[in-house]
Amino acid sequence: MLTLFGSRAGSQNQFCDRLSRRNFLTVGALGAGAAGLSLADIFRAEARAATVEAPALPAAKTGLGHKAIINIFLGGGPPHQDMWDIKTEAPTEIRGPFEPIATRVPGLQIGECFPKIAAMMDKFAVIRSVVGAKGPHDAEQCLTGWPKESLAFLGGRPSIGSALTKLRGPVDPSVPTFIGLAEPAGHKPWSDSGRPGFLGPAYAAFKPEGPGLDDMKRSAAMSLDRLSSRRDLLSRFDRMRSAIDASGSMDAVDEFGRRAFDVLTSSKLVEALDLTKEGPNVLERYGSGKPFKFQYDGSPTCNEHLLMARRLVEAGARCVTLSYGRWDAHSDNFGLVRDHGGKLDQCLTALISDLDERGILDDVTVIAWGEFGRTPRINDKAGRDHWPQVSCAILAGGGLKTGQAIGSTDRLGEAAETRPCHFQEVVATLYHSLGIDVATTTVRDTAGRPQYLLEMQQPIRELV
Numbered sequence: 477m478l479t480l481f482g483s484r485a486g487s488q489n490q491f492c493d494r495l496s497r498r499n500f501l502t503v504g505a506l507g508a509g510a511a512g513l514s515l516a517d518i519f520r521a522e523a524r525a526a527t528v529e530a531p532a533l534p535a536a537k538t539g540l541g542h543k544a545i546i547n548i549f550l551g552g553g554p555p556h557q558d559m560w561d562i563k564t565e566a567p568t569e570i571r572g573p574f575e576p577i578a579t580r581v582p583g584l585q586i587g588e589c590f591p592k593i594a595a596m597m598d599k600f601a602v603i604r605s606v607v608g609a610k611g612p613h614d615a616e617q618c619l620t621g622w623p624k625e626s627l628a629f630l631g632g633r634p635s636i637g638s639a640l641t642k643l644r645g646p647v648d649p650s651v652p653t654f655i656g657l658a659e660p661a662g663h664k665p666w667s668d669s670g671r672p673g674f675l676g677p678a679y680a681a682f683k684p685e686g687p688g689l690d691d692m693k694r695s696a697a698m699s700l701d702r703l704s705s706r707r708d709l710l711s712r713f714d715r716m717r718s719a720i721d722a723s724g725s726m727d728a729v730d731e732f733g734r735r736a737f738d739v740l741t742s743s744k745l746v747e748a749l750d751l752t753k754e755g756p757n758v759l760e761r762y763g764s765g766k767p768f769k770f771q772y773d774g775s776p777t778c779n780e781h782l783l784m785a786r787r788l789v790e791a792g793a794r795c796v797t798l799s800y801g802r803w804d805a806h807s808d809n810f811g812l813v814r815d816h817g818g819k820l821d822q823c824l825t826a827l828i829s830d831l832d833e834r835g836i837l838d839d840v841t842v843i844a845w846g847e848f849g850r851t852p853r854i855n856d857k858a859g860r861d862h863w864p865q866v867s868c869a870i871l872a873g874g875g876l877k878t879g880q881a882i883g884s885t886d887r888l889g890e891a892a893e894t895r896p897c898h899f900q901e902v903v904a905t906l907y908h909s910l911g912i913d914v915a916t917t918t919v920r921d922t923a924g925r926p927q928y929l930l931e932m933q934q935p936i937r938e939l940v
Contacts, residue, residue: 491721503879506763511564513732519531526725538804539834539835539836539838539839540789540790540836540839540840541647542647542792542794542839543794543839543840543841543874543909543910543911544789544793544794544795544796544839544840544841544910545636545794545795545796545840545841545842545843545874545906545909545910546782546785546786546789546796546797546798546840546841546842546843546915547555547618547619547636547637547795547796547797547798547843547906548782548800548824548842548843548844548845549615549618549619549658549666549668549797549799549800549845549846550612550799550800550801550803550820550844550845550846551615551661551663551665551666551667551774551775551799551801551802551803551846551847552613552666552774552801552802552803552804552805552819552846552847553613553803553804553846553847553848553849553850553862553863553866553867554803554804554845554849554850554868555803555805555813555849555850555860556604556666556810556849556850556866556867556868556885556889557570557571557849557850557885557889558572558573558574558587558589558809558810558813558817558850558860559586559587559589559590559733559813559817559868560586560587560602560604560868560870560881561604561868561884561889562574562575562576562585562586562587562746562887563887563888563889564576564854565887566852566887566888566889569852569853569854570852570854570889572809572810572854572890573586573810574587574588574589574810574813575588576588577590577591577594577672578594579593579594579595579597580594580595580596580597580598580879581597581598581879581880584597584880584881586602586606587765587813588819589813589814589817589821590817590820590821591821592821592822592825593790593821593824593825593870595825596825596828596829598878598879599828599832599837599872599873599878599879600828600870600871600872600878600879601871601872601876601877601878601879601880601881601882601939602868602869602870602871602880602881602882603868603869603870603871603881603882603883603897603902603936604868604881604882604883604884604885604892605643605866605882605883605884605885605892605893605894605895605896605897606845606849606866606867606868606869606883606897606898606899606902607866607867607892607896607897607899608898608899608900609847609848609849609864609865609867609899610624610864611862611864612622612624612665612847613663613665613666613804613846614665614666614668614846614847615665615666615668615670615799615847616632616665616668616671616847617847617899618635618845618846618847618899619635619636619637619668619669619670619671619797620632620633620634620635620670620671620673620903621633621827621899621900621902621903621904621929621930621932622900622930624862627674627921627927629921630673630921630922631672631673631674631675631676631922632671632673632674633673633674633927634671634672634673634674634675634679634919634929635654635669635670635671635672635673635681635797635861636670636795636903636907636910637653637654637655637656637670637672637681637794637795637797638654638670638671638672638675638679638680638681639675639678639912639919639929640653640654640794640910641653641654641675641679642675642919643912643917643919644794646792647792647793647794648736648744648791648792648824650744650745650792650898651744651745651748651788651791651792651793652681652682652745652793653793653795654670654680654681654682654793654794654795654797655669655681655682655683655684655788655793655795655796655797656669656670656682656683656796656797657669657683657684657781657784657785657796657797657798658682658683658775658797658798659685659775659776659799660685661773661774661775661799661802662772662773662774663773663774664676666773666774666775666799666802667775667799668799669681669683669797670795670797671799674921674922674927675919677776680772681797683805684745684749709877716911721899743827744791744792745791745834747787747791748784748787748788748790748791749784749787749788751780751783751784751787753782753787754787758783758830759780761826761830762779762780762782762783762822762823762826762827763779763819763822763823763826764778764779764780765777765778765779765780765819765823769810769812769815770801770802770805770811770812770815770816770828771802772802772936773802774799774801774802774803774804775799775800775801775802775819776862776918777800777801777815777816777819777820778798778800779819779823779826781798781800782798782800782823782826782827783823783826783827783830785798785827786827786830786840788861789836789840790834790836791814794910800816800820800844801816801817803846805850805859805860806855806857806859806860806861807855807857807858807859808858808859809854809858809859809860810858813828818876820844822900824844824870824872825843827842828842828872828873831873837872837873838873838874838875839873839874840873840874841868841871841872841873841874841876841906841909841910842871842872842873842874843869843871843902843906844869845865845867845868845869845870845902846867848862848863848864848867848882849863849864849865849866849868849889850862850863850868851863851887852889852890865890866885866889866890866891866896868893871905871939874906874909874910875909876905876909876939876940877938877939877940880938882895882897882934882936882938882939883895883896883897895932895938897906897936898932900930900931900932900933901932901936902936904910904930904932904933904934904935904936905936905939905940907929907930907935908935909940910938912929914928914929914930914933915933915934917929
C-alpha cells in the first residue's frame with residue numbers, strides 16, 4: 477500500500493521531520509507480489525536484468541514497439557468437448573446438448589456458445605489436443621509450462637512474466653514489465669498471476685489491487701500543491717536516509733526507491749488502469765461479465781480485465797495475466813458453459829478486434845486455456861469431472877498462423893488422436909512469439925547454474 481504523508485506521527489518511532497517510520501515504509505509496497513517486497517526491490521532486479529542479454533529471434537518493426545502476451549487462465553478446467561471439439565457422433569451420455577456451428581474458416585466448426593468467435597475464426601487458432609497436464613487445480617503449467625514440483629527445492633520454475641522481467645526488463649520505467657490482474661479467489665491457486673520461482677520474489681507480478689490501488693489513484697490525482705511537488709517530496713526521502721533503521725529491513729532510499737514512487741504516482745500506469753478513459757461504445761463491446769454466476773471459490777467473469785490488459789500492454793507491460801471464471805463444473809456443466817462461454821465469447825472477440833483495429837495484433841499474443849479438460853462421460857449431476865488426459869486452448873495474435881484447428885481427439889473426446897501438443901510446446905510457442913528462442917536462452921538459478929526455460933524447446937510448427 478502507498479501511504480503519503482497524510483497524518484502526523486506520535487512521539488514514538490518518529491523521524492526528525494515528524495514523519496512516522498511506519499508510513500514511510502509503506503511507500504512502494506503496492507502489489508509487490510511477496511510479503512515485505514517493495515517496488516524498489518523489483519526495480520533493482522530489473523536494473524540487474526538490463527545487463528542480461530537473451531538470445532532473441534530476428535526482430536521486426538512492430539506497431540506496439542515491443543512484443544507482449546495476455547495469458548487468460550480459465551481456472552478449474554474448461555470442458556474441451558463443449559467448446560472447440562463438439563462430439564456429434566458420440567452417444568448422448570458423452571456429447572451433451574451443444575451443437576457445432578460453422579465458422580468463418582471453411583470446414584472448421586466450434587461449439588454453439590461461441591458465435592462471435594466463429595464469425596472471426598480466421599483470427600483464432602484452437603488446439604484440441606493439449607496433453608501433459610499433471611492434474612492439480614492450479615495455473616502453474618499454463619504460466620510456466622512446468623508442473624509445480626519441478627525444481628521446487630529451489631523455489632520452482634519462473635513464470636513467463638517473471639522470465640520476461642529477467643531477460644528483457646521494462647519497456648517504460650514507470651510501467652512494470654509483468655502485471656497480474658487475477659482477482660483473489662477462495663481457492664488461491666486459481667488467482668495465481670505467475671510465480672517468480674527460483675528467480676526470487678523481486679521478479680513477481682505487480683498486482684494493482686485493493687486499498688493500494690485506491691491510494692495509487694488518489695496520489696496520482698493529487699495537485700502539485702498537495703504533494704508540495706514531487707521534487708520536494710523526494711528530497712525529503714533523501715534527508716531521511718540517515719534516520720532509517722540499520723536493521724536491514726529496508727535499504728536506504730535510492731534511485732530505485734524514487735522510481736518506485738514514480739510508478740506509484742505515474743499517471744501513465746493509473747490511466748491504463750482507469751477504464752473511464754474508454755468511450756461507452758468500447759465498454760459496451762467488451763461487456764462487464766456481470767452478473768457473476770458459478771463463481772463459488774473461483775474468479776469472476778470480469779470482462780473488463782481483458783480491456784484493462786489491452787491498455788496495460790499499450791502502456792508498456794510485456795506480460796499481463798488474469799483469471800477468468802470458475803470452470804470446475806462437477807454439476808450443471810452446461811449451464812456454466814452457456815454463462816461463462818457467452819461472456820468469454822464477447823470479451824475475447826472484443827479484445828482481438830480491438831488489437832487488430834489498433835494495428836498491434838501481431839505484437840500481442842493472446843491465449844485462453846485451463847489446467848486440464850473434463851470427463852467425456854456426463855455424471856449424474858449433469859456435470860463433467862477432472863480429465864487431465866487432454867484439454868484445449870485458443871490463441872490469437874502474435875503473428876501466429878491462425879484460422880485453423882490443431883490436433884484432434886478420438887470419437888469420445890478421451891485422448892489426443894492426432895497431433896498431441898504438450899503444455900511445454902504451447903509455452904515454447906508463446907516465447908517464440910515474444911522473440912525469445914528457448915533453445916538458446918537460459919536463466920541462472922539460486923545456485924548459479926543456467927537453466928533452460930523449457931525442456932521441450934520447439935514451438936508448435938503449425939503456428940509459427
